[in-house]
Amino acid sequence: MSDFPRWKYALVVLVLIFGVIYALPNVFKPSPALQIAPNRGQVVDDALKSKVQGILDQNKLAVTDVQVDLVAQRMLMKFPDAESRDKAADAVRPVLGDGYIVALNLASNVPSWLGAIHAGAMPLGLDLQGGVHFLMEVDQxxxxxxxxxxxxxxxxxxxxxxxxxxxxxxxxxxxxxxxxxxxxxxxxxxxxxxxxxxxxxxxxxxxxxxxxxxxxxxxxxxxKLRELAQSTIRQNLTTLRNRVNALGVSEPLIQQQGDNRIVVELAGVQDTAEAKKLLGAVATLQYREGLANPSDPRAQDAQRTGNIPPDANLVLGNHGEPYLVSKKIIVTGDELSDAASGFDQQTGTPKVDVVLNSAGARKMTDFSSAHVGKPMAVVYAERVTDTKVVDGKEVRTARTSERVINYATINSTLGKNFQTTGLASPTEASDLALLLKGGALAAPTDIVEEGVIGASLGADNIQKGVQAVLIGLGLVLLAAAFYYKLFGLVADVALFFNLILLMAVMSLIGVTLTMPGIAGIVLTLGMAIDANVLICERIREELRNGSTPLASIRAGYEKAWATILDANVTHLLAALGLMTMGSGPIRGFGVTLFIGILTSMFTSVTVTHAITALIHGGRKLKTLSV
Missing domain, CATH: 3.30.1360 (Gyrase A; domain 2)
Structure with a gap:
């Protein structure tokens, strides 16, 4: 057994230590949490923390931890159970009103030292963690x-x-x-x-x-209309994916259904209001020619009498002051290639830096060169959907809300880079930049169906999935130990570490665990023992042919390797096909299977060889327990 070098022992030890460390975060169960984020014009600060704490104390609701992030403008409160969290949400929402978004969430309890090395638990899919489901209809x-x-x-x-x-x-x-x-x-x-x-x-x-x-x-x-309708659906799909990805929702499902509908499912989101704010937002900037400011009698008369020139719109400012702006739009959010929020260095007010694409830059250059010394208005346009009950049925009506956030004189010809100020708060600037960067929706999209998949169903799925893994693992361990004795026990140890490594790799690369993924884990554990069966049978054959025990072990590993490699390569190709061609649950199953095959090849061959070398190396053996 001297052919198993020390560097391989070191490699096995390092890989197993890596597996234990990066699989460890999955032991720490997340806590039910309440997340509070500001809406337009509001902020998260210590005063809000004290106010919310007072509400919870008044309702006798215990909180295990409160975290306030002043930079990200977010407050997160952890609770001992989901029931307490839900009661807290019901108590806090009416008091905070529309100024804040109160969302149900799950907060990680992974220790900070694991987070420092980027070790985190596997994100759970919609079927395990719960989440929200939306059916959205594009307004063709x-x-x-x-x-x-x-x-x-x-x-x-x-x-x-x-x-x-x-x-x-x-x-x-x-x-x-x-x-x-x-x-x-x-x-x-x-x-x-x-x-x-x-x-x-x-x-x-x-x-x-x-x-x-x-x-x-x-x-x-x-x-042309049919082509535009399909192009609109595709652009809306891309925009929705960009918006969801910007917020870090793990493995969302966003796909077309029929000719004009889109299905969106977000795992881990338990509050529909938060998700609707993100998905349903149709907010953009419009650059228009300014016709009259609030000090102009024409704007004042238009607001007082309602007599508006045919080529103009009456749009109010942040404080209700009237502006007359041209109906013709120079550039819209569709023609922005980038956006970022920040603060104006001179005034210290929130701003959004935007970059126009080539078409938008050309339009802006042509307009500004012909209108130097004249005003230009920046209009914040947002589509709002109102819902009311008529004859027992929900009726949705959509309207566009517009307000002038900036009105200034063009001093010189403008190019593709802009700085837009006049926003009410840093949060509004950040939200607007996110929507502009993710892209404007090509057409308004209304939510026609929504639902919440409860965490209780996910917990039941997790329990059944864990039971399936444990039962499958237990049966395989017993069968291997009973049939192959000592070599079977060695295979059992390797199988256990295979599960650890599989979880570690999936956690490290952020694979979302779903029910099909659990099925892939169970299948991987069942298939992983196949390599050890081949090795043990080859060792038995060598012993029957009269080889010495040590020579039989050496020959068993060497001669079985080619067969193991061939079998696993075909499995890898099948898993690769599922990963690349499949989507949703099929892709999740393929990813789990692909990673599981790679880890099982390492543990079934290299790890078992190392353990066998430690047990039998340097000893004079008359027989083997195989």
């Missing part, structure tokens, strides 16, 4: 509205550039296309030719003439 009507409005603006600009006389260009109504009224039949023919050349996706049909009004109707081709 708004997509068509936006497209027709864009075409109307483009046609209007095209006619001006071509010096074609027209009376008006306006939408006929949702789905009815664009009506173009021209001065003469020759103007209509010229307009038809120009529009057909520049916008081939429009169908042009001459309308009925009335006097000197020559009508040309333009509708969007059905193929």
């Amino acid at each position: 009507n708004s997509v068509q509205d936006k497209l027709e409005t864009t075409y109307a603006d483009d046609v209007r600009s095209l006619l001006r550039d071509k010096n074609i006389r027209y009376e008006s260009v306006a939408r006929n109504g949702r789905g009815a296309g664009i009506g173009i009224i021209l001065k003469s039949d020759a103007d209509r023919d010229a307009a038809s030719s120009a529009i057909a050349l520049d916008h081939p996706d429009l169908i042009l049909v001459n309308g009925n003439n009335t006097g000197d009004r020559f009508v040309l109707n333009a509708t969007v081709k059905p193929d």
Whole structure:
């Protein structure tokens, strides 16, 4: 047995120590927790901590730990059980109101020294930890509205550039296309030719003439609408994934369902309000030409009388002051490539630094160069969904809330980099930067169905999964020890360390554990003993052929290795296929199986060889317990 070198012993020891340390965090069960985060204009500070503590004391609710993070603006309170946490949430929410988001959570209890070496517990999937489920519907009507409005603006600009006389260009109504009224039949023919050349996706049909009004109707081709609808779904999927990933939710499920719906499932999130704020937010910035500020009588008259110029919108500021801004948008959040929150060095107020993409930068440069010395408004636009009960049924209505957050004079030609100030708080700046960086939704998306998967169901799944692992492991250990005696016991030790290593690797790389993942662990444990069966049978065969015990051990490991490698390579290829081609539960099963095969090859061969070498090395043996 002198062919097993010392460096291999050292390697085995180091790997096993690594496995124990990085699997250890899974022993520490997370605590039910309540997370409080500020909404627009609010902050998390010691005063809030005292206020919440007073509410809990008044309701006689015990808290095991309170953590206040002033930088991240978050307060986390741990409770001894889920029931106490739920009662605390019911007591705190009415007092804090809409100023704060009170979310149910699970807080890690992993010791800080393990966290310092990046050792953490495996994140649990939706079926084990519970979470929220949403069915979201994309408002395709708004997509068509936006497209027709864009075409109307483009046609209007095209006619001006071509010096074609027209009376008006306006939408006929949702789905009815664009009506173009021209001065003469020759103007209509010229307009038809120009529009057909520049916008081939429009169908042009001459309308009925009335006097000197020559009508040309333009509708969007059905193929273009279908293409845009699918593109909208794909862009919304990407945007939702970016938003969820930015918050660190482990392995979310975000996928398309049907033609205009999206399914979102977030593991570990037990509060629908927090998730809805993230997913349903349709907030962006709009840069528009400023027409009148609050000191201008035109803005004051528009607010007082409601008489607003046809080319303008009346938008209020942060404190309710009136502004008149152009209906035409220069640049929107769709044309931002990056965003980051911070503080203005001169005023110390919250800001958002944005970077425009090439198309947005070109539009901004063209507009600002032609409007130096004139005002420009930055409008914060947010889609809000109101829910009310009518005849016992929930009715959702959507509206767009707008407010001017910045109104300033253009002093020089602007490029692609901007600094937007006027935000109410650092939290609002951070939230806006997150939404802008994640991308604006291509179309408004409403939540039509929501549900909470309770943690109790997850706890039941975990209990059954752990039982399955223990029963499977126990049966395999007994069978190996009974049939192969001492060598079976050695295989049992290696099998135990295989489970430890598997958990360590999954924890280190952040694999989310689901029920299919537990099934993969059980299958891995059952398959891991196969390599030891091959080794033990080869050793028995060598003994029957008259080889000495030590020579039989050496030959058993050497000759069985090729067969073990072949068998496990085919399993690895199958697991790799599940990982790369599968999604959701199938992918989780494949990842667990892939890692389990790699760890089992190490423990079944190298670890058992090391233990066997320690037991039998340097001894004169007459027989083997195999």
